[in-house]
Each structure stands twice: as structure tokens, then as C-alpha cells.
Amino acid sequence: MTGSLVIAGLGPGAEGMITPEVTAALSDATDVVGYVPYVNRVAPRDGLRLHPSDNRVELERATLALEMALKGQRVVVVSSGDPGVFAMASAVFEAMENRPDFQTLDIRVLPGITAMLAAAAAIGAPLGHDFCAINLSDNLKPFVLIERRLRLAAQADFAMAFYNPRSASRPEGFARVLEILREECGPDRLISFARAVSTPDQHTATVTLAEATAEMADMRTVVILGNASTRRVGRFVYTPRSAA
């Protein structure tokens, strides 16, 4: 039996945002691997083994998935959003380094609706011009690098999407991010907070940087900062297609 590994994005939460190719891969799987809350989104059925694991064990999880595929199982690694954006795809490729046996496997990455795109759609079109995506978690990089990227992105007048803005273990980090953004972009720049996008708990709010506080974000929130031209129209926020 020939095994396979699919790295699939489940989108931000709504069933209606899961692509048909991801649904088909899950229907064909023998094993589903992922962080507990994402594996919980996969319906159990006969013949499907679920392998939920804790957060911050990405490499071990990836290696488990690759080992099962090597044994002939049809494995799907699930991520929230898109697997290639601050999610499991990079961890799987990392686990393949120095393992030629893993590198010959049948491996496919299936994209998903990443959180910033669902958040942007809920808000209007704040990413309608050039933008960047920054993971604010400092687990995998020093804060000094985050600060450098924020300042350069502001100088480039990118709109910005921030993933993992705030956690219990480092509540002060996002407050410092807001200070840096106020220094670079001024008090009137629009910033949007989109929590639990596409789920029944969805909540969005847009304020100016002067009004923004760290408490407006938690780990279920995606934060989108506009560029210098971003503005409101009716109940929406959008960034024009033309540069200022």
C-alpha cells in the first residue's frame, strides 16, 4: 500500500469556508493529525484514526505524520486557516530535512482561507493594496526583529496583518507593538480587531491607533492595520487600490 501525506487548511472556522478538495482529502484519509482544536473540527467516522496533539509540538507531530505515511497510511495534517501561513506546512518540511525516506513520499499541500483574508472580508477590504503579514508570537523570533519589521513595513506604507497578537505568557508584547505603530504611523491610522472570524463568536471593531489598547486583542484575534490611505465607507473599512 502506498501512503500519502496531505497538509490541509481548514479555514478560519466556518464549514462554508472549507474547500471541496480539503473535504475530499479528509474523506479519503486513514489518519488525521493536528493540534487538538483543529482535529476536533474533523467528524469522526469508521476507519478514521484521529491523532490530536498539544500546541508547540509541531515537529514531533510532523514526524509522526510522516512516519505513518511511510507505513502506507493516508495521512492528513490539519491546520486552521492556510497550512502555509504560520501553520503546519513549514514544520512538515522541516521534519523532512536529513530524511531522504520522507522526501520521496507522496506529499501535497492544500491551501485554505487564512485568518487575515476572512478577517479582511468581514471588515471590508483593508488589504486591498500592498500588505504584509507578521506573526507577533516571539516564540520563534526575538522581539527586536519584530520591531525592526514593524518599522520598515510602516516606512513602506504596507497595510499589515498581525497573527498571534497576544498571549497570557507575554501580555506586554502587543502593548509595545501598538506604541511602535503609533510612533511610525501617527494616532489617526485605522486598526481593526477581528476575533473568532466566521464563527458564531465573531466580533470585529475598528478604531484609531490612538484609541487602540492591547486588551482589544487575544489569541483568537487577527489584527489589521491600514495603510496611510485606509478609510471608512459606511460600516466598512477599505484600502483604495491606488497609492496615496
Add this chain to the structure above:
Amino acid sequence: MTGSLVIAGLGPGAEGMITPEVTAALSDATDVVGYVPYVNRVAPRDGLRLHPSDNRVELERATLALEMALKGQRVVVVSSGDPGVFAMASAVFEAMENRPDFQTLDIRVLPGITAMLAAAAAIGAPLGHDFCAINLSDNLKPFVLIERRLRLAAQADFAMAFYNPRSASRPEGFARVLEILREECGPDRLISFARAVSTPDQHTATVTLAEATAEMADMRTVVILGNASTRRVGRFVYTPRSAA
């Protein structure tokens, strides 16, 4: 009758990448509006009027859609990829400025799989760390701003996704982009070209910046530049989750 306007993303081309909520919106529509090749992707049926229009008439197209919604029609504006990324959502909001009648309409944006995410998935995980998305079309901004953004993004060590890299009307622009990137990132940086992603014509290639030529891209190509840590593993290209 109450009209509505949905701005929907059809994804990069494959049927299997169209989300169920977009399919449902199209099934419920009375009118579909969009650029010719995207409207051509919508199956005709009784009771559905198709309104294809040419490229570069985005504001007129958006106004037509809003006018029809105001008359009570259920209108879907279709974009390729995601409507909020270099596509129709910003044009619709632009057309709503100074039109309070448009601003009270029932309007929703439905996200889609944008080209860079499908391209990244086909290549591996080149956008697995902080990244930016830049529209290289200079229809809506001067080249001097593109150059400034490229240099700042390189200094921030963002991976970069480039939309609309090259057109017949300005073939020299992308050659200049490659020169700037070589100056900022050196000759060994990996750059991937993904053409017609998710369609039967899909073709991907990864080379170094030293090897890259402008002819490797056309208007159906998304180009992804790695960051300083991006590397190959087997037949894939990925960017590690940790900063260098």
C-alpha cells in the same frame, strides 16, 4: 424585493478550491458581474444574468453591480482568487463613497483562495514566515514606490509574493524588479515562478535570483521570493518557522 451584493472570490482556477459559501451565493444570484474570464467560470442557468466586462473598468463594473442591487437584484461580483487582494472588493467600496444609498445595501465579502497561497502550496511552504504581497502593476502606483517597497521589504527580510509581475505593455518593469532584488538579496536567494496555478496548465519552477530572467513570468504567473532562510528540501521549497 430586497437586493443584495456579494463580492466573491472564485479561487485561482480549480473547482475544488471554490468554497461552499461562494458556490451557494452563485446558486442564489440573479446577476453575476465581473471581468470576462472570471464570469466565464460561472455556469449559465435559467434566471441568471451574466454581465461580463473588460479589464480596467473596475469602477464602472462596481457601480453597475451596486445599481442592480439597489433595484432589488441579488448580485454577485466575482473575482479570481480572493476579492480583497488586488481585486474587486476595494473597487466596490470606492464606488460607494459619496453614495449613501449604496452604503445601506446588504453587502458581504466572501473570501477565496488567493493566488499566492495556491502557488505557495504548489511549491511547498515559501510563505511560512513573515511575508508581504506586492502588486507589481504600475497602473495604480508609480514605479518609484514599487522600488521603495521592494528595498524596505528586503531589508525587513520578508518573503515576498508578487502579483501581476509582467505585461506586454511594460515588459521592462519586471527586469528592473529582478535587478533591485539582486542588489538587496544577493544572487543565491531562491525565487519561484508559479504559472496558472491549480489549472491543467500549472507550471512551477524555482531558481536563484542569479538565474532568474524576466521571461520566466507572464500575467498568469505569481512570483514568490524566499527570505534569507528559505531553502529546498527534496522537490519542495520552504521557509522555516524560525528567524535566521
